[in-house]
Amino acid sequence: MLRLLAATVLFFLGASVSALPAAAQAGFPIDPEASCVSSSCHDDMAKQEFVHAAAADGEQCVTCHEPPQEGRHAFELAVAEEELCAMCHGDMADKEYKHVPVAEGMCTFCHDPHQSDNPKQLNFPPNSELCFNCHDSEEFEGPTTHGPVGEGQCLKCHDPHTSDHAYQLRAEPPDLCFGCHNRALKDPKGRTLPAPKNTFRDDTLNLHPPFEAGMCLGCHLPHAGANYRLLLEPYPETLYASFSxxxxxxxxxxxxxxxxxxxxxxxxxxxxxxxxxxxxxxxxxxxxxxxxxxxxxxxxxxxxxxxxxxxxxxxxxxxxxxxxxxxxxxxxxxxxxxxxxxxxxxxxxxxxxxxxxxxxxxxxxxxxxxxxxxx
Ligand code: HEC
Ligand code: HEC
Ligand code: HEC
Ligand code: HEC
Ligand code: HEC
Ligand code: HEC
Ligand code: HEC
Ligand code: HEC
Ligand code: HEC
Incomplete structure (x- = not known):
């Protein structure tokens, strides 16, 4: 159905006008007063699980599409696509750090303007599947892969649109890290990882200066890497190691x-x-x-x-x-x-x-x- 509709749009945008039947070339016989959504027209709208409030019924289509005129049915967008969503949502890239596709108004790469079976009308599930359309999945795999990265939970750490923190992070380390490492966790081998936040807050301890300064990324990678414990450089896993x-x-x-x-x-x-x-x-x-x-x-x-x-x-x-x-x-x-x-x-x-x-x-x-x- 979608492909059929898309083809229709192309037809009426003039993509292959000569192939149109004579009656259609003369104009689409529609009633400008009728709803865009009826049993015979666009009846697939507002049927999926997550429906955009702005496209919930046939009356609202004209906020984004030029109203149909007698003899024309081109559905041109009311304003350029990059500016369309900002009409109601304002600037989604209004913080210091902006995700490039958002700043460029590519909203409909990630969101369907009408409806979807994914939350927030996303075109893909809200996990790494979405991100790997544009980012190379291989950079997020390694002999050691960070739990949330392996589970595709990119959005736990990154805002998809914009943020006051570099890389659209939801918070800076160490707070970002303490969001999960405020409790003991288990590594993939089932070994307990003690909570660094407890160490950080314990004022009876002497802290390693870079740890005390919250520079977690001075020693660890956030996504995946070759070394034990996501370390930037090797460190022996065992208590004993021949020296080098x-x-x-x-x-x-x-x-x-x-x-x-x-x-x-x-x-x-x-x-x-x-x-x-x-x-x-x-x-x-x-x-x-x-x-x-x-x-x-x-x-x-x-x-x-x-x-x-x-x-x-x-x-x-x-x-x-x-x-x-x-x-x-x-x-x-x-x-x-x-x-x-x-x-x-x-x-x-x-x-x-x-x-x-x-x-x-x-x-x-x-x-x-x-x-x-x-x-
Ligand atoms: C929030 C803005 C918005 C609203 C509201 C909206 N649309 Fe759209 N619509 C778009 C955009 C953006 C496109 C993609 C246009 C393009 O790619 O050229 C589109 C494309 C379409 C297309 C062609 C491709 C497709 O996705 O099927 C149809 C048909 C369509 N809209 C019908 C409707 C109908 C019917 C309504 C009312 C129920 C509606 N639209 C409401 C923004 C909107
Ligand atoms: C005519 C006004 C209007 C336009 C234009 C518009 N939206 Fe919306 N949008 C709304 C309203 C109203 C809601 C519901 C807000 C709420 O529930 O808080 C909404 C909600 C959303 C949501 C959140 C849904 C949810 O479950 O929280 C997304 C995502 C969204 N819009 C994306 C878009 C995109 C992408 C565009 C451009 C293609 C767009 N909107 C254009 C009015 C608009
Ligand atoms: C790279 C993909 C991507 C792009 C591009 C994108 N979004 Fe989103 N958007 C998301 C994801 C993912 C969510 C769900 C966020 C969540 O659940 O934390 C979302 C959520 C939303 C919401 C719901 C409220 C919120 O802030 O969570 C709105 C509204 C929205 N987007 C509008 C837009 C508009 C408007 C644009 C274009 C300016 C846009 N988005 C571009 C991925 C994207
Ligand atoms: C439509 C393509 C597209 C999608 C989908 C997409 N990105 Fe991006 N992203 C880009 C582009 C383009 C850049 C800028 C170039 C670069 O740094 O690689 C970028 C940059 C980034 C940056 C780095 C920002 C910086 O300051 O260097 C982060 C972090 C990021 N994206 C996270 C995500 C996450 C998380 C998702 C999934 C929710 C995602 N991206 C989905 C296109 C995309
Ligand atoms: C545990 C938190 C966390 C998770 C989960 C996470 N990231 Fe990141 N990401 C970061 C941090 C922190 C940085 C900044 C790294 C730096 O400062 O060098 C970053 C940087 C980035 C960058 C820009 C620099 C680079 O390495 O290319 C991209 C793109 C990116 N992340 C995408 C993703 C994607 C896609 C996912 C999901 C597969 C993801 N991130 C999951 C924390 C996270
Ligand atoms: C000076 C380097 C350094 C800094 C800075 C650092 N770490 Fe570590 N971290 C390590 C080393 C080395 C290990 C591996 C220890 C082992 O298993 O023998 C480790 C292990 C871990 C572990 C596994 C549990 C454990 O303690 O064995 C977590 C979780 C962790 N670090 C989180 C963090 C967080 C969060 C920060 C920032 C607040 C941080 N690290 C700062 C060097 C560092
Ligand atoms: C990112 C840089 C960095 C890394 C990596 C690093 N350290 Fe440090 N360390 C420092 C700094 C800075 C100090 C404080 C100045 C100094 O004593 O040299 C320090 C101090 C120390 C001290 C003295 C603390 C005190 O109370 O005086 C010890 C012991 C130490 N580090 C052990 C280690 C061990 C063991 C490792 C490897 C697991 C390591 N460091 C990795 C930066 C680092
Ligand atoms: C969304 C939750 C979450 C956030 C945020 C988070 N972590 Fe983790 N981290 C985990 C989980 C779950 C594990 C256990 C599974 C595993 O070992 O990967 C883990 C494991 C680790 C490990 C041990 C990896 C291994 O398997 O050897 C290190 C080191 C680590 N995290 C450091 C960090 C640092 C540094 C940050 C901040 C940049 C951070 N984490 C932020 C959830 C998180
Ligand atoms: C058998 C115990 C032991 C081992 C193993 C050990 N250290 Fe130490 N280290 C000490 C003691 C004890 C001190 C305190 C010396 C003093 O000032 O009295 C010390 C001091 C230090 C200092 C402060 C500067 C100095 O040399 O006095 C650093 C940095 C340091 N160690 C790093 C390391 C690193 C890196 C390793 C592994 C490559 C390591 N240590 C292995 C016991 C050890």
Whole structure:
């Protein structure tokens, strides 16, 4: 029926006038006083589930279509199509950020002017099916796909028309993210994702500065990506990982020097004398990932040190981390209580792998102490 009507329109717009029967070329025999919708004309109008209030009956057609005149039945639009909807709806792109097809008045690409079986007279279901008419679906797929993106819920984050936030977002991160991440969620493998909003609001925690600043997109992608947890760069999923700097998103912002050498008097504060404890834990075949000690968003102790870390069904505790002016101590599940001091190395009797490199001399330690504690 639609195609038939469209063909009729084309005919009367003169697309192939010569093919018209002589009677029709002479004019459409209609009564200008009659309703446009009757049992014989346009009787498919206002039949679908969602009907445009402005096209609900035959009397209103003429608000958008030129009224039929004797001898003519061209239904020309009353005003140019790009301006038609604004007659009643005003400017749908009146905020700072405007979706291009809306700003260009392409309303009828997404909406049927009369009726539809989709809500809001949409020509497509109100999900990614609509968006993928113009946006490339492949950009929204990846080994890690964000829950709402995979479910086609683009409209949860984007306004289809216009917004005060870039990319027509409904809100800016972190508020946008906290709209859903205000509670624990499950990832596709069924693992619990704790609520970052609780971390954000907990003022007993030390927050990672970029997290505290609400820069979620400094580390995460919103749609899909190659890495674990939608991260911009890789991060080991597991607690243990053989070391390579390109496995850690952390080095996007932090210097990997702190992990490069077995001995240092300056590259990190996590050292005992010049024994680099970052290197010793992380830079080895069965290296500990940062998450063995640090939390990525925020933790109860200084330097983002955790109290505990979930490990399979168990919990590893990092009890009583205490930082002093020159070192620190803790009593983790992993080994017996230990402490470290940057200038007066502590003698720890752990059964350990041989230490690489050479101990600093007392003079070197003294010099480092003078330089660093003066700062
Ligand atoms: C809100 C504005 C608006 C109203 C009200 C409206 N139309 Fe339309 N109509 C349009 C637009 C826009 C088009 C597409 C025109 C084009 O593509 O050239 C259209 C196209 C049509 C077409 C041809 C293609 C199609 O979709 O079938 C017919 C027939 C039609 N209208 C009939 C009606 C009738 C009958 C009514 C009253 C029940 C009506 N229209 C009310 C805006 C409107
Ligand atoms: C003659 C005035 C008029 C024109 C022109 C008009 N509309 Fe409407 N439109 C209305 C009215 C009245 C409503 C009902 C508003 C309500 O229910 O709050 C409406 C509602 C809508 C809705 C929302 C339906 C819903 O369920 O909330 C959409 C979408 C819409 N119009 C799209 C369009 C588009 C696209 C155009 C241009 C092709 C257009 N309108 C032109 C008067 C108009
Ligand atoms: C890219 C597709 C797209 C374009 C283009 C578009 N819309 Fe919409 N519009 C939508 C979607 C999707 C909804 C439903 C929004 C929702 O449910 O949150 C909607 C909803 C509406 C509504 C209902 C009220 C509201 O704000 O949610 C109106 C009215 C409307 N559109 C009018 C227009 C007009 C007028 C234009 C042209 C200036 C237009 N739309 C262009 C996709 C579009
Ligand atoms: C009729 C085609 C069309 C449809 C349908 C469409 N878009 Fe767009 N969209 C565009 C065009 C054109 C641009 C501007 C060019 C670009 O940035 O790719 C754009 C840009 C965007 C932008 C970026 C804005 C910016 O500031 O860079 C977002 C976000 C967006 N669209 C979201 C959506 C969503 C969500 C949907 C589905 C509800 C959708 N689009 C449906 C054509 C469309
Ligand atoms: C969880 C919220 C969220 C969902 C769901 C979402 N987006 Fe986005 N989208 C964003 C954010 C945030 C940005 C801004 C990214 C930036 O600043 O780099 C964005 C940017 C965009 C852009 C412009 C930049 C680009 O990446 O091309 C387009 C287009 C876009 N989104 C379309 C979509 C479509 C289509 C869907 C559904 C398949 C969708 N979005 C679902 C949050 C979301
Ligand atoms: C400095 C980088 C960084 C910033 C900024 C950041 N995240 Fe994360 N986020 C991570 C890392 C790394 C992980 C993976 C941790 C793991 O599984 O070991 C993660 C994990 C997550 C998870 C999964 C649950 C969890 O905590 O393990 C969610 C949800 C999340 N982030 C949301 C957010 C939100 C929302 C923001 C902004 C308020 C944000 N992130 C800011 C690095 C960051
Ligand atoms: C509309 C709800 C919604 C919004 C808004 C939202 N998320 Fe999510 N997010 C989810 C759901 C549901 C999951 C769990 C399914 C999954 O893992 O993808 C999830 C999972 C995640 C994950 C873990 C992904 C994985 O599978 O490893 C990260 C990281 C994340 N979100 C970050 C963000 C960030 C950053 C924002 C803001 C830009 C945000 N989310 C906004 C619903 C949302
Ligand atoms: C987007 C940039 C960025 C990324 C990525 C990033 N950080 Fe940070 N981080 C910062 C900034 C900025 C600071 C504050 C200045 C500083 O101490 O260097 C900081 C501080 C820290 C601190 C010290 C906090 C304190 O209380 O003094 C630790 C520990 C830390 N980050 C660990 C990590 C770990 C582990 C990762 C990887 C999971 C990581 N960071 C990824 C930007 C980042
Ligand atoms: C075995 C526990 C442990 C592991 C694993 C670990 N750290 Fe640390 N880190 C610490 C401790 C303890 C401190 C605090 C040192 C001090 O100032 O006393 C620290 C300090 C830091 C700082 C502050 C600057 C500095 O070096 O003193 C950053 C940044 C940092 N770590 C990043 C990382 C990153 C990135 C990883 C993974 C590649 C990682 N850490 C792995 C325990 C660890």
């Amino acid at each position: 700097p390109d496995k850690y998103i952390c080095f996007m912002c932090h210097d990997d020097e702190a992990f490069a050498e077995p001995r240092t008097l300056e590259a990190t504060g996590f050292r005992n004398g010049n024994l680099n404890l970052h290197y010793r834990h992380v830079n080895r075949q069965k290296g500990r990932s940062c998450k063995a000690c640090h939390h990525h968003h925020g933790a109860p102790n200084e330097r983002l040190i955790r109290d505990k870390i979930p490990f399979g069904k168990r919990t590893i505790n990092i009890r009583k981390f205490e930082r002093t002016q020159t070192g620190g101590s803790c009593s983790p599940t992993c080994h017996r209580p230990v402490s470290y001091d940057r200038y007066e190395p502590v003698f720890n009797t752990l059964k350990v792998t041989p230490r690489e490199g050479v101990d600093a001399t007392p003079e070197e330690l003294e010099r480092a102490k003078e330089e660093q504690l003066d700062e």
